[in-house]
Amino acid sequence: MTKTTSGNFFEDFEIGQVIRHATPRTVTTGDVALYTALYGSRFAVQSSDAFAEGLGYDRAPIDDLLTFHIVFGKTVPDISLNAVANLGYAGGRFLSPVYPGDTLSAVSEIIGKKENSNGKTGVVYVRSTGYTAEGTEVLDYVRWVMVRKRDETSPAPIPVVPELPESLDPISLGNAVPLLNQSAWDDDLAGSHFRFSDYAKGEKIDHVDGMTVEEAEHQLATRLYQNTAKVHFNQHTEGQGRFGARLIYGGHVISLARALSYNGLANAFHIAAINGGRHVAPLFAGDTVYAWSEVLDTAEIEGRRDVGALRLRLVATKNRPCAGFPLKDTEGKYQPDVILDFDYWALMPK
Template identity: 60%
Template sequence: MSKTTAGNYFEDFRLGQELVHATPRTITEGDVALYAGLYGSRFALTSGETFARGLGLERMPVDELLAFHVVFGKSVPDISLNAVANLGYAGGRFHRPVHVGDTLTATSTVIGLKPNSNGASGNVYVRTEGRNQDSEVVLDYVRWVMVRRRETVPADRLGETTIPDLPGAVPASELIAPWRVVGGYDTALAGSEFLWDDYEVGERIDHVDGVTIEESDHMLATRLYQNTAKVHFDQHAQASSKIGRRLIYGGHVISLARALTFNGLGNALSVAAINGGSHANPTFAGHTIYAWSEVLERIELPGRHNVGALRIRTVATKDHPCADVPLRGEDGRYLPHVVLDLDYTVLMPRR
């Protein structure tokens, strides 16, 4: 009997299947420092202990996206080890802060299956929960991923399609704002003078800066999250595929784009929800990532007068500065330079 596993293929999944993911992960100060070194995020809440305490928190939280990636990484050996590509997200909620010393575990439930007409792959839809050492949910989200079949099958053996009703934008009543403004807010230390009241629906912000992805950066980041998907690491296997190169983990692009948004959204201190998102095209080492954001909605939080939420759409492009960049061609498909289209909600102080 073989003691190794090749991972699950599309035909191994079934609706309602529950997967308990291996390897609990305790978040350390080293994880936080390495995450900062990889992305250079400058949001004050997750950078300064004293700043976090000034917002009523006992301890500085870790970046929400670091927690997201760690939970995501737990799910990869069971869900996307044989992935062609991770396709999208919906209904992601951050329920409570994660701190250094917290131990995260993850479970997933299969909520949808869609065989692809080529008979070689299919899309798997899952809802994943991440919990801390006290069994409290810290985050949950839906994602869907294209997974290879073990063997190509003919059209009459594809199987049934069940596509779940994907959640829309997380409503204001479900947004958790764990911090508050106590006696004033220091915009100089935060790095931006613009608060919730200063943004208008429809406003578009070009974040100007670009970051070139190095091969070592994305591989180190993906290892940090214990994401073992073959498409990110095995160049020998990828060389014989249609793509021909190692793919950048889509979450790496999300974190780069989020860090770039500091220039224009510096007071967007924390991420409260991931409403939806698509990895529009593949990214490879050597590509330079740029980003722009559009304000989709200004949200007043029930019972909170000093903190508001902004629903943001951030688009990341490769090797293409973002000023007035078109997203889709005449056929409705994303143009090749668009790599990420992310709809998420951030928390920001109010005047």
């Protein structure tokens, strides 16, 4: 019997199965510094203890996506080591601020599975929850992945496909943000004078800048998240694989695009929910990432006068500036240089 984990295959997942993932991880200011070095993020709340404390936080919370990546990374050895593709996200909620010193763990429940018609793979739906050592839930989200079958002759299970929300209800937003002392919000320090009321549904913003990704960078990032998916790290095998190159972790793209979005959305300080997301095309080292955003909706949050919510579509491209807001072609298919279509709720001070 081998002591080595080779990951789960499609047949190994059962509806209702709960998996407690290894390895608990204490988040530190070291992680925060690396996150800044990897993406150049400039949102004031996450960058400055003084700014955050003035608003009512205990100190600067870590970037929401750092929380996401760490929780996601824990699920990889059990959920997606044999994944062919990470198909999508839905229903992601940020439930509590995470501070340096907090220890994050993750647990997942299998909530759906459906074999593909080719009989070789299937789709597994998983709800994963990140929580602290004290038991506080900080994040939950659903993702679905295409996983290989161990044995192509094994019978197809009865398909179970969970009903997933197209977007989170605004009432569910803001749990990870204390009631803000609005007078402490300094637009100069935050980097923009545009507040919640300055944004309108349908508005599109080109984030202008581009960022070229190096192999060392995405490997450092993905290891920082203790994400072990083989495709990101092994040129010896991936060089002979379907792409001929290491595939960059999709979350790296989300973080790059989010950091680029500061230019135009500097006051969108918090990701309150992930409505959905798709990695439309792969990214490789040497490519340059650009991004643009569309305001899909704006919403008040019941009981809160300090912040409003913007539903944003964040689109990333590779090697293509976004002044023309590239997305889909006339047949409704993604244009070839679009790599990410990400739908989230951001909070912004009023």
